[in-house]
Amino acid sequence: xxxxxxxxxxxxxxxxxxxxxxxxxxxxxxxxxxxxxxxxxxxxxxxxxxxxxxxxxxxxxxxxxxxxxxxxxxxxxxxxxxxxxxxxxxxxxxxxxxxxxxxxxxxxxxxxxxxxxxxxxxxxxxxxxxxxxxxxxxxxxxxxxxxxxxxxxxxxxxxxxxxxxxxxxxxxxxxxxxxxxxxxxxxxxxxxxxxxxxxxxxxxxxxxxxxxxxxxxxxxxxxxxxxxxxxxxxxxxxxxxxxxxxxxxxxxxxxxxxxxxxxxxxxxxxxxxxxxxxxxxxxxxxxxxxxxxxxxxxxxxxxxxxxxxxxxxxxxxxxxxxxxxxxxxxxxxxxxxxxxxxxxxxxxxxxxxxxxxxxxxxxxxxxxxxxxxxxxxxxxxxxxxxxxxxxxxxxxxxxxxxxxxxxxxxxxxxxxxxxxxxxxxxxxxxxxxxxxxx
Amino acid sequence: xxxxxxxxxxxxxxxxxxxxxxxxxxxxxxxxxxxxxxxxxxxxxxxxxxxxxxxxxxxxxxxxxxxxxxxxxxxxxxxxxxxxxxxxxxxxxxxxxxxxxxxxxxxxxxxxxxxxxxxxxxxxxxxxxxxxxxxxxxxxxxxxxxxxxxxxxxxxxxxxxxxxxxxxxxxxxxxxxxxxxxxxxxxxxxxxxxxxxxxxxxxxxxxxxxxxxxxxxxxxxxxxxxxxxxxxxxxxxxxxxxxxxxxxxxxxxxxxxxxxxxxxxxxxxxxxxxxx
Numbered sequence: 163x164x165x166x167x168x169x170x171x172x173x174x175x176x177x178x179x180x181x182x183x184x185x186x187x188x189x190x191x192x193x194x195x196x197x198x199x200x201x202x203x204x205x206x207x208x209x210x211x212x213x214x215x216x217x218x219x220x221x222x223x224x225x226x227x228x229x230x231x232x233x234x235x236x237x238x239x240x241x242x243x244x245x246x247x248x249x250x251x252x253x254x255x256x257x258x259x260x261x262x263x264x265x266x267x268x269x270x271x272x273x274x275x276x277x278x279x280x281x282x283x284x285x286x287x288x289x290x291x292x293x294x295x296x297x298x299x300x301x302x303x304x305x306x307x308x309x310x311x312x313x314x315x316x317x318x319x320x321x322x323x324x325x326x327x328x329x330x331x332x333x334x335x336x337x338x339x340x341x342x343x344x345x346x347x348x349x350x351x352x353x354x355x356x357x358x359x360x361x362x363x364x365x366x367x368x369x370x371x372x373x374x375x376x377x378x379x380x381x382x383x384x385x386x387x388x389x390x391x392x393x394x395x396x397x398x399x400x401x402x403x404x405x406x407x408x409x410x411x412x413x414x415x416x417x418x419x420x421x422x423x424x425x426x427x428x429x430x431x432x433x434x435x436x437x438x439x440x441x442x443x444x445x446x447x448x449x450x451x452x453x454x455x456x457x458x459x460x461x462x463x464x465x466x467x468x469x470x471x472x473x474x475x476x477x478x479x480x481x482x483x484x485x486x487x488x489x490x491x492x493x494x495x496x497x498x499x500x501x502x503x504x505x506x507x508x509x510x511x512x513x514x515x516x517x518x519x520x521x522x523x524x525x526x527x528x529x530x531x532x533x534x535x536x537x538x539x540x541x542x543x544x545x546x547x548x549x550x551x552x553x554x555x556x557x558x559x560x561x562x563x564x565x566x567x568x569x570x571x572x573x574x575x576x577x578x579x580x581x582x583x584x585x586x587x588x589x590x591x592x593x594x595x596x597x598x599x600x
Numbered sequence: 601x602x603x604x605x606x607x608x609x610x611x612x613x614x615x616x617x618x619x620x621x622x623x624x625x626x627x628x629x630x631x632x633x634x635x636x637x638x639x640x641x642x643x644x645x646x647x648x649x650x651x652x653x654x655x656x657x658x659x660x661x662x663x664x665x666x667x668x669x670x671x672x673x674x675x676x677x678x679x680x681x682x683x684x685x686x687x688x689x690x691x692x693x694x695x696x697x698x699x700x701x702x703x704x705x706x707x708x709x710x711x712x713x714x715x716x717x718x719x720x721x722x723x724x725x726x727x728x729x730x731x732x733x734x735x736x737x738x739x740x741x742x743x744x745x746x747x748x749x750x751x752x753x754x755x756x757x758x759x760x761x762x763x764x765x766x767x768x769x770x771x772x773x774x775x776x777x778x779x780x781x782x783x784x785x786x787x788x789x790x791x792x793x794x795x796x797x798x799x800x801x802x803x804x805x806x807x808x809x810x811x812x813x814x815x816x817x818x819x820x821x822x823x824x825x826x827x828x829x830x831x832x833x834x835x836x837x838x839x840x841x842x843x844x845x846x847x848x849x850x851x852x853x854x855x856x857x858x859x860x861x862x863x864x865x866x867x868x869x870x871x872x873x874x875x876x
Binding site: 169173259295301305 | 604
């Protein structure tokens with residue numbers, strides 16, 4: 163029997179909403195503060211701002227996790243999957259002891275490390291050498307161990323000649339290399355990887371996953387949160403599925419991923435929110451009313467569309483105030499969580515001119531449509547996320563994977579080849595021409 | 601396997617945790633020490649210059665006012681210097697420790713270590729400065745012809761430790777409070793200003809006593825800072841001792857603030873990452 167490495171006992175965590183909100187922008191933070199100063203936010207308002215909270219609200223409190231039971235023997239690589247907001251990151255934070263559970267307790271054997279913390283505690287005024295020692299100590303390495311591995315770390319980071327230079331004079335690449343070198347030489351008994359929080363840098367993600375499998379081979383416990391389901395399937399021997407703060411399934415990655423995907427397969431090609439629905443996704447200025455997918459020339463929303471038909475994603479929203487500028491965007495992902503494309507109604511990204519683009523919208527109900535040409539997708543399932551905000555780079559309303567649809571090949575694009583179409587997220591019909599040149 | 605979860609215990613567990621992670625405490629201390637005098641021309645000399653400058657300002661002030669700060673018969677300079685040394689220990693540890701958690705929230709919200717280490721490292725820096733700067737007393741006494749009372753001089757060490765323990769209790773309160781309510785950081789400068797006037801920093805106990813009637817002197821001396829400065833000065837220069845009643849109350853206050861600070865810090869620590 164293997165030693166238990168992690169033991170989560172009936173762990174629940176609640177946050178007070180409003181206090182723990184993450185404000186992306188200073189103006190938003192100030193507005194929220196000002197609002198909070200003049201009127202105490204009521205439950206309905208909070209629930210409105212956080213559309214996915216459903217039954218997890220309790221007054222001002224929000225249950226991020228509920229009754230989590232989990233036991234992981236040492237040496238296991240476990241993937242955690244679930245929708246955004248299911249509580250994956252909170253669970254990892256509790257395991258790494260940053261956040262204290264509200265109820266229950268957590269046991270961990272040995273040192274916990276996570277690649278989230280790359281560069282945590284680096285101080286710009288300190289030299290490379292001093293930062294290695296400080297950062298190593300913060301990550302939990304004893305000084306003697308840092309001293310022993312110091313040369314290794316420095317040569318891994320390739321900064322030998324800058325050891326006595328303050329880090330503020332480093333190029334950002336050098337600083338990141340040094341930070342990663344320290345983290346990579348930390349040998350935690352439990353490694354935690356939250357890829358969700360390190361989105362953007364592909365190379366870094368690859369490095370993290372590489373480190374994970376390497377540590378796994380050495381018999382250490384690894385916990386992975388990733389939207390990259392293929393990586394979870396390859397890396398892990400076991401996966402757990404989280405849903406609305408609860409751990410709902412535990413088993414082989416294949417089975418868990420299937421279950422996760424079927425959970426994501428919501429509905430009938432349309433999501434509708436009533437006007438008085440407190441849970442309707444909304445910002446101060448805009449409330450989402452519906453998102454629908456139309457295809458095959460049908461007037462009725464469809465969740466299954468033929469490959470040779472134009473697909474229309476229609477987003478209906480209410481503008482709640484006068485003179486609001488609105489930018490609508492959609493993001494489409496495939497089943498592995500890979501982004502297929504991102505599109506918006508700005509003129510340079512639009513085949514025609516959207517008459518309402520850049521205009522001040524008076525109060526009212528609007529519908530924005532995005533037409534995706536026929537013969538573009540592959541035959542698989544796609545997930546649509548809707549993003550709305552005053553500008554392209556300023557999103558105030560975001561609804562991840564709000565609905566999904568399946569594209570079927572009716573044979574229109576498969577007359578000559580019947581084999582499986584491996585991999586690609588799209589299968590556009592393009593122009594081909596061969597000429598004899600000599 | 602080590603377990604953790606919400607706890608109602610009194611907070612003594614933090615002490616053993618701090619002891620286990622003392623290497624990290626040392627690293628934080630070293631960091632604070634190193635970055636403080638980076639890009640500074642005279643570097644560590646500031647440790648000596650700050651209390652000296654404070655001393656000269658106050659002596660100059662009293663000179664302009666045409667009076668003396670000391671009533672005890674000892675020269676002004678060593679009396680003011682002992683006060684300034686102790687006060688800078690209090691004020692710089694309060695100032696640095698109060699902001700320590702908030703300034704390091706990008707670390708606090710990403711990785712676990714006993715959070716108490718951050719304010720403690722600030723306190724250690726202040727103690728380090730205090731220890732170095734205390735050597736100034738020897739030349740200052742020599743120049744002003746003041747004799748150091750060697751028979752009680754060693755007692756100054758436990759007295760200084762008392763003051764440090766008092767600071768430790770206060771900064772557990774202040775740093776964790778500031779993480780929850782930033783108001784603390786804004787109010788602190790005024791609290792410190794007030795604190796300096798209600799402690800015998802630039803004057804000695806002999807000077808304040810006639811102003812307060814005998815009935816109220818103990819209340820003044822019950823302020824642990826006032827009591828420690830009085831005792832510190834007494835042990836080195838032979839000035840008046842605080843009253844027994846005052847010292848007793850000050851000791852009780854110190855213990856009370858220390859224990860409640862420990863309990864409060866543990867309580868606040870449990871929601872720190874959510875609230876900071």
